[in-house]
Amino acid sequence: MGQMLNIALPKGRLGEKVYDIFEAAGYDCPALLEPNRRLIFENERAGVRYFWAKPTDVPIYVERGAADIGVAGKDILLEYAPDVYELLDLHMGRCRMCVAGPADFRDDYARTLRVATKFPNIARRHYSAQSRQIDIIKLNGSIELAPIVGLSDVIVDIVETGKTLEENGLLPLETIAPISARLIANKARYKFVGDEINALCTRVAALVRDREETT
Ligand code: PRP
Numbered sequence: 001m002g003q004m005l006n007i008a009l010p011k012g013r014l015g016e017k018v019y020d021i022f023e024a025a026g027y028d029c030p031a032l033l034e035p036n037r038r039l040i041f042e043n044e045r046a047g048v049r050y051f052w053a054k055p056t057d058v059p060i061y062v063e064r065g066a067a068d069i070g071v072a073g074k075d076i077l078l079e080y081a082p083d084v085y086e087l088l089d090l091h092m093g094r095c096r097m098c099v100a101g102p103a104d105f106r107d108d109y110a111r112t113l114r115v116a117t118k119f120p121n122i123a124r125r126h127y128s129a130q131s132r133q134i135d136i137i138k139l140n141g142s143i144e145l146a147p148i149v150g151l152s153d154v155i156v157d158i159v160e161t162g163k164t165l166e167e168n169g170l171l172p173l174e175t176i177a178p179i180s181a182r183l184i185a186n187k188a189r190y191k192f193v194g195d196e197i198n199a200l201c202t203r204v205a206a207l208v209r210d211r212e213e214t215t
Contacts, residue, residue, distance in 0.1 A: 002196045005048050008062055008070035010055035014093045014181060018071045019050070021090070021211075025203040047196065059084060059184065068189040069197055074179045075158060079119045085190055087201050088183040091208055097122060099174040100165050101147055101154035107132075116146030117156040126156065126176050144168045 007022070009015040019032060029043040029050055042049040053061055053070070059082035061067040069087075075097055077086065097119070107113060109132075116137040117123045127134045137152050144164055146152040158179065159165060159172050183204065185197055 002047060002199075003193045004042075004044070005069065005193060005196050005200065006051065006067045007048055008051045008053045008058045008067035010058050010071060010073070010181075011052040012055065014055070014073075015052065015071070017092055018090060018181060021092075021204055021207050022048075022200075024207055025200065027200060027203075056080075062184050062186050065186045065189055067186070068193055069183060069185045069200070071181050072184055074177065074182055075119065075122070077182060077184070078177060079121050081121070082184070083187065084184040085187055086182050086184055087197070088205055088208070090181040090183060090204070091212055093179070093181040095158050095160040095179045096172075097156065097176040097179055098159045098172040099126070099154050099156055099176065100144075100159065100170050100172050102169065103171050105147075105154060105173065107153075113154065114152040115154055115156055116143055116152035118143060119156055122176060123156040144170055 009018055027046050027048045029041045029046065029048055032041040032050055039052045040049065051061065051067060055073065056076055058070040058072040059076060059080055062070040062084050063082040071090065073093055113132060113134045114137060115123050115134045116139050118139060120136045120138050123136055137146065139146060143155045143157045146155055147170065148168060154173065162172065165172060183201060190197060
């Protein structure tokens with residue numbers, strides 16, 4: 001029997017979908033499905049201990065080694081650039097990072113562009129590659145509100161179905177990056193429990209491929 005793997009999952013719908021795959025891959029933990037508010041679940045037989053972490057915090061647990069592996073959105077990885085290994089694209093939680101704004105938006109290069117976002121690093125990198133001067137307005141949610149009420153000219157945000165933009169009279173103007181959930185690993189722990197991590201990664205990758213083929 002190998003070492004116990006500590007796995008940080010993002011609390012919420014994506015995390016539950018990811019757990020379904022891990023369960024099918026043989027890393028089940030039935031206690032996790034019980035309706036309660038516990039945050040840690042363990043199944044010694046399967047060699048796993050799961051943590052429910054806030055999605056943006058998953059890379060922090062993994063980077064610091066409190067979790068050996070975890071699942072985080074590419075958006076969070078691009079924004080915080082944690083020092084972790086990115087092992088696998090789970091092809092789940094698919095969406096894209098976009099610049100969006102009013103349909104009649106025309107960029108006026110004589111002015112600093114005001115960009116509202118939850119992802120200041122992604123926005124800064126995107127515009128600095130275009131040598132475009134911007135003023136970042138960091139918000140924590142309901143980003144679509146900003147250009148409507150004149151707080152910003154555009155937003156940098158996640159677009160999944162496009163419904164939120166549409167219902168608020170906004171349009172995606174540019175795609176910055178495709179986003180999906182990624183399996184990440186702590187670099188030092190990968191040296192110690194690499195066999196266990198690779199075994200899990202291989203089984204999960206096979207299931208992800210199967211699902212891709214049937215959808
Ligand atoms: C995300 C994102 C958009 C919306 C996109 O918001 O910030 O607002 O989902 O989804 P859609 O394209 O399918 O409409 P989230 O629900 O995470 O809430 P918040 O950013 O407002 O906190």
